Amino acid sequence: MPAIFLATLYEYSPLFYIAVVSVCFVVTCWIVLGWRGMDVPVILRNSDENTSNTVICKKQMKEVRNPFGLEILNPDTATLDKGVTLRPHCLEKSILSCYWGCSVQKVQEALQKHVYCFQIQTPGMLEEALYSEYLYKEQHIVQKQSKEEILIQLPEDSKIEDFGAVPRTRYPLVALLTMSDVDERELYPIVSMLTIIHIPDRSYRMPCRIMYQYLLTSQGQFYDLKQLYMSVSDNPEEAPEAMTEDVSRDKELLEKLGISEEEMQENSAKDCVVCQNDSVNWVLLPCRHVCLCDGCLMHFQHCPICRQFVQETFPLHSRTPLVE
Numbered sequence: 001m002p003a004i005f006l007a008t009l010y011e012y013s014p015l016f017y018i019a020v021v022s023v024c025f026v027v028t029c030w031i032v033l034g035w036r037g038m039d040v041p042v043i044l045r046n047s048d049e050n051t052s053n054t055v056i057c058k059k060q061m062k063e064v065r066n067p068f069g070l071e072i073l074n075p076d077t078a079t080l081d082k083g084v085t086l087r088p089h090c091l092e093k094s095i096l097s098c099y100w101g102c103s104v105q106k107v108q109e110a111l112q113k114h115v116y117c118f119q120i121q122t123p124g125m126l127e128e129a130l131y132s133e134y135l136y137k138e139q140h141i142v143q144k145q146s147k148e149e150i151l152i153q154l155p156e157d158s159k160i161e162d163f164g165a166v167p168r169t170r171y172p173l174v175a176l177l178t179m180s181d182v183d184e185r186e187l188y189p190i191v192s193m194l195t196i197i198h199i200p201d202r203s204y205r206m207p208c209r210i211m212y213q214y215l216l217t218s219q220g221q222f223y224d225l226k227q228l229y230m231s232v233s234d235n236p237e238e239a240p241e242a243m244t245e246d247v248s249r250d251k252e253l254l255e256k257l258g259i260s261e262e263e264m265q266e267n268s269a270k271d272c273v274v275c276q277n278d279s280v281n282w283v284l285l286p287c288r289h290v291c292l293c294d295g296c297l298m299h300f301q302h303c304p305i306c307r308q309f310v311q312e313t314f315p316l317h318s319r320t321p322l323v324e
């Protein structure tokens, strides 16, 4: 029946036949070009395809073994009068040296000295670099692998109530971790860790926290250790906070350095914010959110949490190839 109908039409008008063939040709071309990704309506393409072409630069990372760790225990209760409890965790026997009221300028100069003059491997070297511009000092031996809690307190007769008005010329507390055994220093690329701690006092009541944590390398460099923001966190205080001074070079490397074994294990149980199916693995830079799994990473050019454009990424777990 349709054949008879078409034959009748053909006899009626050869032009109609030519028009039908032309329309078929145009539609075929359109579909073919659509598949090749040319600029035709997206409706002709697979809906996944427009995101999978996203190419995010994968940062080449170097894994470095950091022998030092330091955290503040119960930062909410730390004050100038009661002192602060620190918990160092070191892979080798180390020395914890704490300096109260350390000159801000001298600390920054000491870091520069580590780069250009001499390496800060011992408390004595730091004191030399600081020109002894601190108010009080105390030292503790930290045993290998122990997670001992150490209370750091100002001497009772110090009579210090604050460290001056903001902006300050002195850091409340500077903690230096160095290795006590000379031979063991050669086993690690990191020779010391300098932690700058804020402690609330009469004139500046912001809660106690780590302001900066610098890792000093045997190559004569220093890195500012930065926190990563995990998509699922037990700690509500881990909201992003502005880092005002960007003194670090290659700070991304340090983000890698800052991840301890425990954190890695903990993180592996955390779900990807997109598929909720796989563990998070990719650190997005510059926002430092860790919220995507291996499968979902390629579909995002913007961070799904803060919408910031992703410039670079690196994986937490080395099982993933670092470079593509």
Ligand SMILES: [Zn+2]
Pocket (backbone or CB within 6 Å): 272, 273, 274, 275, 276, 277, 278, 292, 293, 294, 295, 296, 297
């Ligand atoms: Zn996912």
Ligand SMILES: [Zn+2]
Pocket (backbone or CB within 6 Å): 284, 287, 288, 289, 303, 304, 305, 306, 307, 308
């Ligand atoms: Zn983000």
